[in-house]
Amino acid sequence: MENREKLELRIEQLRARMYHAIEGNSNYDKVIEISQELDTLLNELENLEKSR
DSSP states (O other), X not given: OOHXXXXXXXXXXXXXXHHHHHHTTOOHHXXXXXXXXXXXXXXXXXXXXXXX
């Protein structure tokens, strides 16, 4: 699996984790933490796309 595919898989897994945290009424700080991780991965994907 190439780097982009791995990154997309990690993004989807983290999105699912965030949705579960929201639905499970996790504390706000946990949801923010996951959201920030997701933002980082999305930025990595964007940078990867720009470098092509």
